[in-house]
Amino acid sequence: xxxxxxxxxxxxxxxxxxxxxxxxxxxxxxxxxxxxxxxxxxxxxxxxxxxxxxxxxxxxxxxxxxxxxxxxxxxxxxxxxxxxxxxxxxxxxxxxxxxxxxxxxxxxxxxxxxxxxxxxxxxxxxxxxxxxxxxxxxxxxxxxxxxxxxxxxxxxxxxxxxxxxxxxxxxxxxxxxxxxxxxxxxxxxxxxxxxxxxxxxxxxxxxxxxxxxxxxxxxxxxxxxxxxxxxxxxxxxxxxxxxxxxxxxxxxxxxxxxxxxxxxxxxxxxxxxxxxxx
Numbered sequence: 001x002x003x004x005x006x007x008x009x010x011x012x013x014x015x016x017x018x019x020x021x022x023x024x025x026x027x028x029x030x031x032x033x034x035x036x037x038x039x040x041x042x043x044x045x046x047x048x049x050x051x052x053x054x055x056x057x058x059x060x061x062x063x064x065x066x067x068x069x070x071x072x073x074x075x076x077x078x079x080x081x082x083x084x085x086x087x088x089x090x091x092x093x094x095x096x097x098x099x100x101x102x103x104x105x106x107x108x109x110x111x112x113x114x115x116x117x118x119x120x121x122x123x124x125x126x127x128x129x130x131x132x133x134x135x136x137x138x139x140x141x142x143x144x145x146x147x148x149x150x151x152x153x154x155x156x157x158x159x160x161x162x163x164x165x166x167x168x169x170x171x172x173x174x175x176x177x178x179x180x181x182x183x184x185x186x187x188x189x190x191x192x193x194x195x196x197x198x199x200x201x202x203x204x205x206x207x208x209x210x211x212x213x214x215x216x217x218x219x220x221x222x223x224x225x226x227x228x229x230x231x232x233x234x235x236x237x238x239x240x241x242x243x244x245x246x247x248x249x250x251x252x253x254x255x256x257x258x259x260x261x262x263x264x265x266x267x268x269x270x271x272x273x274x275x276x277x278x
Contacts, residue, residue, distance in 0.1 A: 001054035003045040004111040005078070006101055006132070007038040008120050009062055009069035034069045036183055037117025041178040043185040044147055045115050046077045052149055055079045057108070061089055066203065074196035075188045082108070086206035091219030094123075098131035101218050103210045105136065112172045113154075118143055118179040129177035140175040141167055146182060 011031040034042070045056045058073040060066050061084040070081035084104055092100065105114065114133075119126040126142075131142030146157040154169040156176065207217065214220055241248035 001048065001052050001114070002057070002109065002111040003048060003054060003113045003115060004057045004059060004105060004108070005038070005042050005045045006114065006116045006128070007042060007058055007060050007073060008035045008117075009033065009060065009066045010035045010121050032065065032068055034072060035117055035120040037119060037180075039117075039185045040181050041115040041117050042073055042076060042078065043183060044144075044176075044178060045113070046186070047183065048147060048149065049077075050214075054112075055112070057082065058191060059104060060084065061092070061097060063090075070202055071196045073190065074200045074202070075192040076186060077192070079200065081200070082201040083202065083203060083204045084188075084206075084210070088214050088220075089218045091222065092217060093224045094125055094131060095223045096217050096219075096221035098128050098135055099221060100210065100212065101128070102132055102135035103212055104205060105132075107205075107210065108187065110173060114138075114173060114175045116175065116177045118177040126177075128216055129175055133175035136173075136175070138173050139169065139171060139203045140177070141169070142177045143179045144176045145178070145180055147176065152241050156255035159229070183240040194213070197270075220272055 011032055043057065048054075049056050056078045058070055058078045058079045059067055059082045062069075064083075064085055066085065067083055070083055074081050082104065084100055087271075089096075089100060105111070115137075116129040116132070118129065120128075130140050130142065141156050141158065143160055144156050145157045145159060148155040148157075150168075152170070154172070154174075156167045156169060158165050158167070158179075207214065241251060
């Protein structure tokens with residue numbers, strides 16, 4: 001079984017920083033890591049390969065330093081890695097990203113499964129996986145938690161709107177996007193770090209290799225543009241009450257009463273049936 005895992009290197013930071021003018025995420029000079037849900041997808045792929053012999057290939061699109069994420073995936077147990085990197089790919093939205101990834105997958109030997117994280121921690125749109133399946137013309141199952149091999153078919157379990165679903169897939173290839181799995185991602189053994197740099201293959205493809213035109217990728221191939229951003233104004237202010245507890249409770253009740261959230265005399269306000277007087 002050939003399993004392809006799409007991963008993304010995201011910055012390790014507490015507060016996102018955007019590049020003024022371009023309004024793209026600042027990545028240069030920042031420490032990177034594999035996005036959390038992509039790690040879930042990678043772990044699922046490795047467990048499937050352990051259950052049935054095959055190959056796990058990891059694929060990412062990004063600047064040259066995104067190679068670090070691929071090396072980590074190789075150290076975790078992936079067999080091959082492919083980096084899509086070209087200045088023309090910069091500034092891609094989810095549509096241009098999925099177009100680029102889909103073209104790379106077409107040029108690889110056909111995988112049986114394509115696994116992705118349901119969303120990434122630096123954007124969270126959840127669009128690339130479904131768009132990838134649409135571009136390739138193959139089925140897609142979202143929010144996957146568990147994959148089981150059963151003969152020539154695959155059982156997929158997921159939870160959607162608090163309902164547990166089991167889906168049997170008889171047609172491959174297909175795209176699965178993962179939100180969580182029961183087993184946490186494995187630790188990286190030290191000897192595999194050496195293999196990731198010196199033994200396992202890592203390929204690099206650019207625009208020419210993919211055979212796409214410049215207007216299909218990057219900012220030029222994107223259907224959306226960020227023209228600016230703003231932070232919403234703070235609507236609340238914290239107040240710490242450190243005095244006598246009884247006095248503190250009284251002040252809290254008065255504050256709730258003044259905002260029509262609590263009627264100190266009669267209980268909780270019902271705004272629908274007892275609107276405040278003007």
